[in-house]
Amino acid sequence: xxxxxAGLFVFIMRVIDxxxxxxxxxFVLRGRKALAGVIGACQAAVFILAVSxxxxxxxxxxxxxxxxxGFGTGIVVGMFFEEKLALGYSTLQIxxxxxxxxxxxxxxxEQHAVTEFKGHGRDGTVRVIQCIxxxxxxxxxxKLIESIDPDSFITVDDIKPLRHGYFRR
Numbered sequence: 519x520x521x522x523x524a525g526l527f528v529f530i531m532r533v534i535d536x537x538x539x540x541x542x543x544x545f546v547l548r549g550r551k552a553l554a555g556v557i558g559a560c561q562a563a564v565f566i567l568a569v570s571x572x573x574x575x576x577x578x579x580x581x582x583x584x585x586x587x588g589f590g591t592g593i594v595v596g597m598f599f600e601e602k603l604a605l606g607y608s609t610l611q612i613x614x615x616x617x618x619x620x621x622x623x624x625x626x627x628e629q630h631a632v633t634e635f636k637g638h639g640r641d642g643t644v645r646v647i648q649c650i651x652x653x654x655x656x657x658x659x660x661k662l663i664e665s666i667d668p669d670s671f672i673t674v675d676d677i678k679p680l681r682h683g684y685f686r687r
Contacts, residue, residue, distance in 0.1 A: 524571055525580025529588040531568035535561055536592020537599060544600050549678060604654035609675050610663070611648055613637075617667035618645020624662055625649050650677070 538561040545554040568588070572581045614621055622634045622645075631650040636643060651659045656674060663670055 521578050521580045524574075525578075525584035528568050528571050528581045528584035529591075531564050531571065532585055532588025533592040533595055535564045535568055536589055537596035538564065540593055540596025541600060541603075544605075548606050550605075604652070604656075606653050607650055607677050608653050608656050609648060609650055609677050610656070610659060611646065611673045611675075612663055613639070613671040614645045614647065614667045615639075615641070615643075615669070617670070618647060620666050621645075621663055621670065622647055624666055625659065628659070628662065630655075630659060 538557050542554050542557040542561060545557060568585065572585050612618075612621060618634060622632050625632045625647070633648045635646040635648075637646045638644070649659060653676070660672060660674075663672060
């Protein structure tokens with residue numbers, strides 16, 4: 519029974535460790551240095567607890583399985599939390615043959631930063647719309663665009679604003 523509890527302890531520690539690792543990496547990529555450092559320190563402490571539990575005594579299937587399964591589960595859990603936090607901004611690039619002006623107007627009414635261009639595609643004129651949105655609003659902006667022009671082509675990229683522009687802090 520002690521081996522099973524040790525395996526469960528290691529599993530829980532690895533889930534916490536890898537969830538923190540995923541979040542730490544994402545905060546590093548978003549330039550949140552202080553938060554990434556604090557998370558990294560917590561992660562290191564949890565990692566030491568997990569590894570020391572695995573290496574205490576002879577290796578057994580429970581602690582090794584707990585370590586491996588906790589690693590994979592922690593990555594998924596960390597990604598889930600990062601999606602829920604949805605920090606930062608994304609750029610939507612929208613291509614519309616016939617409804618570009620309507621899309622631009624609707625996005626502006628929703629207080630999104632929008633720039634519209636006239637482009638020339640294979641089959642003629644196309645409206646190219648760049649829209650900067652908070653990551654937590656990407657889905658609602660996508661639904662709005664699709665409700666106006668279901669044939670539009672949309673891409674999304676995460677961005678890190680260099681200067682504030684439309685987004686005053």
